[in-house]
Amino acid sequence: MTATLAIIGAGPKAVAVAAKAAVLRGMGVPAPEVLTVERSAVAANWQPGGGWTDGNHRLGTGPEKDVGFPYRSALVPRRNAELDEQMMRYSWQSYLVGTGQFADWIDRGRPAPPHRTWARYLGWVADQVGMRVLRGEVTGIGIDGDGWALSTDSEDGPGTVLADAIMATGPGQAERSILPGNPRVLSIAQFWHRAAAHERIGAERVAVIGGGETAAAILNELFAHRVSTITVIAPQVTLFTRGEGFFENTLFSDPTHWAGLTLAERRDAIARTDRGVFSARVQDALLADDRIRHLRGRVAHAVARDDQIRLTLHSDRAGESLETVHGFDLVIDGSGADTLWFTELFTQDALDLIELSLGGPMTGERLQESIGYDLSVGQLSPKLFLPNLSGLNQGPGFPNLSCLGLLSDRVLGAELTRPDPLPRRTNEYQPIR
Ligand SMILES: Cc1cc2nc3c(=O)[nH]c(=O)nc-3n(C[C@H](O)[C@H](O)[C@H](O)COP(=O)(O)OP(=O)(O)OC[C@H]3O[C@@H](n4cnc5c(N)ncnc54)[C@H](O)[C@@H]3O)c2cc1C
CATH class of the missing domain: 3.50.50.60 (FAD/NAD(P)-binding domain)
Structure with missing residues (x-):
């Protein structure tokens, strides 16, 4: 039985995971069904309507840090080189070549693309891999047997998405204001x-x-x-100023030695380079x-x-x-980004289960300190992947665009179902692309 991974938000993290799952399936390697629930559109937060940019501002990291970066998969023994090669079909460079923009970009000195161009790239990957996106806002996260039940709200009315595991992405609501309604x-x-x-x-x-x-x-x-x-x-x-030298950048692209640092050293590194x-x-x-x-x-x-x-x-x-x-x-x-935005969506039964696994009330600190190698909340079943809270335990590149290829490896390498899961109903939905 194929497990279902539901991702809240169709941003770069969802696109990266969906692309790698599609490539794995193409290679005949079992991979979960990835279903993304998105309230707006693929890469909405990189476009003007998403609330985080006007689309014209430029990407801070190089676009070569794309959905497959750093192309060092360690997911399929003896076939990782093939996996990386297949993933290169969805690289930034392949997008430029496929859309006739490559020579122009090189001749201009490889400029950082505006956010709206980055959004187009993500949309292109989503199309190429046939990413399944359900249009709807996730309004609640509850438990259904051995898995999750996401309540969704869309133009077509309320719905439910059942999943064996979920991943929450994005920075939360850009509409938050210290004095709502005041024009100043x-x-x-x-x-x-x-x-x-x-x-x-x-x-x-x-x-x-x-x-x-x-x-x-x-x-x-x-x-x-x-x-x-x-x-x-x-x-x-x-x-x-953010440290952007080779050594700082390496921490983001390659977290191999991250786990060997003390908690204090990790906090110090994040303070200097990220937060x-x-x-x-x-x-x-x-x-x-x-x-x-x-x-x-x-x-x-x-x-x-x-x-x-x-x-x-x-x-x-x-x-x-x-x-x-x-x-x-x-x-x-401008203080709006909130990595814990999704926590208010949990129903009481989901919250009880999470707090049982955390050994206490759900706080940002407890969640961060519980994140395991696969970027999910340790000891919690069903799995809850929280890449945006994985920086402290797993490496500062996971919450951002620094190592999306590694992120998808970690998530897709996880065991999503118990050995003897309860039989589940299947999802019926109308994909938007
Ligand atoms: C303006 C800006 C520029 C940034 N530039 C860089 C950069 O250059 N390099 C870098 O490494 N990092 C950058 N970051 C930080 C970080 O990398 C990105 O925020 C992160 O990559 C976002 O990716 P994501 O997949 O987590 O989510 P997002 O791309 O933020 O996508 C989240 C999606 O979730 C959807 N959504 C939200 N709530 C719900 C809900 N309840 N139900 C359904 N869907 C929902 C949204 O519509 C959105 O499409 C930037 C952040 C911002 C805000």
Whole structure:
């Protein structure tokens, strides 16, 4: 019996897993049926409507870090070279060759593609491998016998998807805002909606909350608007630059030695290279623009008063907690990415099972520390794959685009069903592609 792996969200991780499963089946190697549930479209978060970009901003990592990268499969004994060769058919380069853009890209000096082009590449792979995508928003995750039952909502009404294992992807909701409904406070999605519509933003004092890559992309766009000062509010001591040298990059593409590091060493490496750091490209732009300054602290709350948004910030100075209030004409809440977004979807029975396997209440820390080699929550059956929370235990490249080929190996190499699973109903659905 073929196991079903349901993936929430048709982004690069889902495309990478679906592509490798299709290649394995083509080679006559058993692989689970991969069914993706997507509320919008394949690669939606890399297009203007997805809320995370206007589509014109450029990919930070090289596009050669595509769905098969680093092409070092270790899944099928004696046939891994063949597997990698087959996966090369879905590489960034094959996409460019297949769509007549390869020579042009080379002659232009291999530029980082805009997000919308990256989305087209992912859509091309999805088409090539016949990726099965069910259109619907996952609204609940419950237990059904030995497996999962996903409740879905779509234009056709509510539905249920049964699966032996699930994988949650994506950064959560871009619509989150510290002061919803106030026109002087923009969520990430509202900001990008305006940028995509070529609406000029004009304001004296602008605050951008967040010191990560999402906020960095917002800053990159803001430079082109009519604003007098831009204050970046983040808890770090300063706005650190991401280490992008060979040794840092290697940690992302090849986590072989990651498990040998202590927890403290791993946290330190992630802090230097991943969390709350700006890429060197954005830092260069920041340096060149004297409108930018950094304010250290965490935003505790926001109120609207006298045509301004007043933000209360908490920060630690020499061990003492400090509270300060600052006024802005416009606030962009760039802190939206939430790796735990899916946790509110669990029904009580699913939550009970997860907490039993974690040995306590479900927290981000417990989940991260429980992630096993196959990127799933250790000891939990049915399997719950959480690549976005796998950085700490398995390597910093798994939550992002750094080693999608390795990610698909780890997930597809896992045993998805128990030796004697209960007989299950099969899914009936209308795929959108
Ligand atoms: C603007 C931006 C730029 C980035 N650039 C880089 C980069 O250059 N390099 C890099 O390594 N990393 C980058 N990242 C970080 C990270 O790599 C990506 O966010 C990550 O790769 C996303 O891949 P994914 O497959 O997890 O999900 P996503 O591509 O985010 O896809 C998630 C999908 O889930 C869908 N969805 C959400 N909720 C539901 C639901 N309830 N039901 C059904 N579907 C749902 C969404 O519509 C979306 O299509 C970037 C992130 C952002 C936001």
